[in-house]
Amino acid sequence: MINSIPCIIMRGGTSKGPFLRMSDLPESPEARAETLLSLMGAGHALQIDGIGGSDPLTSKVAIVERSDHPEADVDYLFAQIDGPGRRVDFNPNCGNMLSAVGPYAIETGLIEPSDDMTVVRVRNLNTQRLIECHVPTPGRQVLYEGDTRISGVPGTAAGIQLSFLDVVGTKTGALLPTGQAQETIDGVVVTCLDAATPTLLIAAEEFGLNGNETPAELDANEPMLARLELIRREAGRRMGLGDVSQGVLPKPVLLSAADEVDATLRARYFVPYRCHKALAVTGAIALATAVSVPGTVAHRIALASGRLTDDEPLNHVRLEHPSGYIDLDVEHRGQDSHDVARVSLVRTARKIMTGTLYYSSTSTSSGTSTSNSPVDTVKAKAC
Incomplete structure (x- = not known):
C-alpha cells in the first residue's frame, strides 16, 4: 500500500531533509518511526527507495507543529535516520535543520509573518529548550536570496539569526555531567x-x-x-x-x-x-x-x-x-x-521543493520485507 504526506524539502544550514507537520504523522511513536524509515528509504546503503541522501547530513527529518508552550510559537522535533541500520534517533537536536524551521512555519501558515523581520519562537522537543529564529520577511514573504555565505554551502543566501537560550545541561542537567572539567x-x-x-x-x-x-x-x-x-x-x-x-x-x-x-x-x-x-x-x-x-x-x-x-x-x-x-x-x-x-x-536556509511525498507502508531492507520486524528506535522524551 502506498501512502502520502505533504512535505517541503529544505536545506537548513549544512543539512537537508523533509519538513513535515506532526499532525500529518501517526500518533504512535513506533508507527511514526516506521513512517520516517519508509519515506527516507532506510535499510539500503543508497536509500534508493526513499529521499534519504546516503549521508548522515542528508538523512534528517524535521517535524514541526503549533506549540502549546506559553513562550513558543512552534514545536520542532528532529529525527536522525541511520539508513543502513534502520534506526531513528530522536535524542539529538540539529541546529542546522533548525535554520529552516522558521521559514517552514511561515510557508505553511503556522506563523503569520511580520513586515521586514519575523521572530519565530521554537521549542525543541528533543532538548526542551527554546530558540529564537529571526527570519527576514520583507513584504511578509520569506526571503531566501541574500549575500550571507556560510562554510559548507555553495553560494550565498539570506541570513537567519538563531539564538539558543539556556543551552546548559540539555540532556544531563549539568554543564559538566561528571563533575569534572577533565x-x-x-x-x-x-x-x-x-x-x-x-x-x-x-x-x-x-x-x-x-x-x-x-x-x-x-x-x-x-x-x-x-x-x-x-x-x-x-x-x-x-x-x-x-x-x-x-x-x-x-x-x-x-x-x-x-x-x-x-x-x-x-x-x-x-x-x-x-x-x-x-x-x-x-x-x-x-x-x-x-x-x-x-x-x-x-x-x-x-x-x-x-x-x-x-x-x-x-x-x-x-x-x-x-x-x-x-x-x-x-x-x-x-x-x-x-x-x-x-x-x-547566523545560518541560511533554502526551500527546495514543495509537494506530496509518497512512501510504502511496508518497509524493506536490502530488498526483503521487514514489516513484521521490530524498529530500532530511540524515543525522545516528548514522544
Whole structure:
C-alpha cells in the first residue's frame, strides 16, 4: 500500500531533509518511526527507495507543529535516520535543520509573518529548550536570496539569526555531567560537557593526529575510530546517558589549535561514526561554551595557543572546521563562565521543493520485507 504526506524539502544550514507537520504523522511513536524509515528509504546503503541522501547530513527529518508552550510559537522535533541500520534517533537536536524551521512555519501558515523581520519562537522537543529564529520577511514573504555565505554551502543566501537560550545541561542537567572539567578514559584526557548537546572533547594529539586531517582521512583510520568509540561509550556511561552504543550521543570532537590567527579552535566533529564535513550547530555551541570553562580541553588548547589570554569568558568564538569557519556570540550571565544565557549565530536556509511525498507502508531492507520486524528506535522524551 502506498501512502502520502505533504512535505517541503529544505536545506537548513549544512543539512537537508523533509519538513513535515506532526499532525500529518501517526500518533504512535513506533508507527511514526516506521513512517520516517519508509519515506527516507532506510535499510539500503543508497536509500534508493526513499529521499534519504546516503549521508548522515542528508538523512534528517524535521517535524514541526503549533506549540502549546506559553513562550513558543512552534514545536520542532528532529529525527536522525541511520539508513543502513534502520534506526531513528530522536535524542539529538540539529541546529542546522533548525535554520529552516522558521521559514517552514511561515510557508505553511503556522506563523503569520511580520513586515521586514519575523521572530519565530521554537521549542525543541528533543532538548526542551527554546530558540529564537529571526527570519527576514520583507513584504511578509520569506526571503531566501541574500549575500550571507556560510562554510559548507555553495553560494550565498539570506541570513537567519538563531539564538539558543539556556543551552546548559540539555540532556544531563549539568554543564559538566561528571563533575569534572577533565578526566581520563583509557589513558586519554577528555572533557565531558553538555551545552546544546552532550559532547566528548579530546585533543587531536591524544591520537597522534595534527587535527587538520580531512574527514576522509579520519573515516579511513579504523584503529582510531574503534578506540574513539570505546571512549565515547564509557563517556556516555559516566555522563548518565546509559548504554550509548545504539545512540549518537555524546558526540566526539577532536580539537587542536587553529591555523587562522582570528580563529579560536580547530575542530573535527563526529556524528558519531563518521567525521562531519563541517560542524554541527549544536556541537559548535558546546565548543563555544567550553572555551570559557577553565580546565576543559577546549579551554586548555585555546589558552596554550594564545587565543585566550585570561580567564574572562569569551563573548565571540570562531571555530575552524573542514569546510571553513563558524562564528558564534556567547552571552554569559555576569562573569560566570558556567552560566550561559544564550548563544547566537547566523545560518541560511533554502526551500527546495514543495509537494506530496509518497512512501510504502511496508518497509524493506536490502530488498526483503521487514514489516513484521521490530524498529530500532530511540524515543525522545516528548514522544
